Structures are given as C-alpha cells and as structure tokens.
Amino acid sequence: MKKKIIIICLLVASLFLIGIGVFFLSDDKNLEPNENLPSTPTPSFDLPIEVTNDTGYEVTTNPIAAGNAVGLLIKSTEDENQMLKITANLLNENGEMVSNSEVYAPILGQSYYATEVSFVNADGDLLDVASVQLTISKEGNYYTGLTSDSFELVYDNQVQEKVLKTSLSLTYQGDVPIGDVSGSVVxxxxxxxxxxxxxxxxxxxxxxxxxVTVPDIDFSGVEDIETTYDTILVFVNSLGFLSE
Structure with a gap:
C-alpha cells in the first residue's frame, strides 16, 4: 500500500514539474524578438545639422529628443525688422530627401524667432532622418513702423507637477493698428x-x-526639472495687421 502511495506521489510531482517546464518554455518564447514586426526608424539625436546662414544673425539649432524635431532659434543682431526665408531638408542615411519645407517668417529687430522642424509627417509617422540641412536668408525689410519695444511683456514662469506654466500679459504701445500677435516661449x-x-x-x-494663453511645456519624463534648463525666453515675433 505504501509503495502505491509513493508511486502516485511521484507521478503527481513529475506532472507538476513538467507543467512548470512548459510554462517557462512558453514564457521564454514570448520574450524572443519577433523579426517579422515592422520597425519604426528612430532619428539619432546627435545627428548632423548643416546650417547655411546668410543673415549674419545668431543661430542656435539642435535636435529635441522629446519632440522628435530639430529646434531653431534665431536672434537678430540689427535694429531693422526682416522677413526671413527658412528652408529645411530632412535626409536619410543615403542622402535622399525624405521631407522638405519652406517658410517665410518675420523677425523684429534685436529680437528672436523660433520654430521646430518636425520628424513626424502629416500621417503621424516618424521619418527616417539621418541628417538635416537648414538654409536661412533675408527676403527684405518687414514693417518698419514697429519694433520689439512696441510690446510690453510681463510674464512669470512656474513649474508645477513637472509642467512649465507661463502666465503672460501683453500691452501693445504702438500707433499702427494690428489684429494678431504671435510669439514663442523657448x-x-x-x-x-x-x-x-x-x-x-x-x-x-x-x-x-x-x-495671453500660453500652452504648457511638459517635463513629465524629466527627473530633476531644475537642472534641465537655465534660461527661458519669451518674445513676440509675428504680427497680423488691420486695414485702416
């Protein structure tokens, strides 16, 4: 009788061990990479950026990992307002163009202009970007009756729960009738x-x-926000005029 009990126990234990083995084998199989899944290209955020700057202005540009884009900041070094032409070519590893954009943007004298060149297309797909070419040129004077001093900006930047919130009040002090004012926080x-x-x-x-309502900047993926930045710029860079 004791021998039968021992044999039954051994059989149960064997089945239990076999079950565990099957479980782990199945689990290991799920951990193996599936080579048939489509891969999404991820731009390298130390990618080269070639800048052709025909303006003489100060230019800052670098990839922005959180936004899948290249950021561009231009600082005017003269008093005159200018209309700028900015051309951006996004190239893949073979040097082939995967995206091209061209914008005309005003910049007020002794002020800034900022924009992003996105690595995401209109369908929401991440482009295969290996390098970027930027060309910046002057296209002529922009409305000379206004300067950056025509606008008084009073603002305060506060970080709340890993979100940068900017409160901004704007007062226009010029005589030229305007309708819209646009600007940036960098x-x-x-x-x-x-x-x-x-x-x-x-x-x-x-x-x-x-x-003025300013969209928040999210730093949710950052552990220590205070060490993430040292400067915040707030400025006006585009105007919409009213007919008199």
Missing part, C-alpha cells in the same frame, strides 16, 4: 534648445493689457 540649457512652444493673441488693442 527653454534653453547651456545655450541649447530643450523645448519650445508658441502662442497667438487675437484682437490686440493699443494701450490695453491683455492676458
């Missing part, structure tokens, strides 16, 4: 662009202080 660390956002305020009236 976060920098060691003279490199960390992140940026833009804002637009409509129906601007001269001499009237207007509270």
């Amino acid at each position: 976060v920098l660390k060691d003279q490199k662009i960390v992140s940026l956002t833009s804002f637009t305020q409509r129906n601007v009236e001269a001499g009237v202080s207007t509270n």
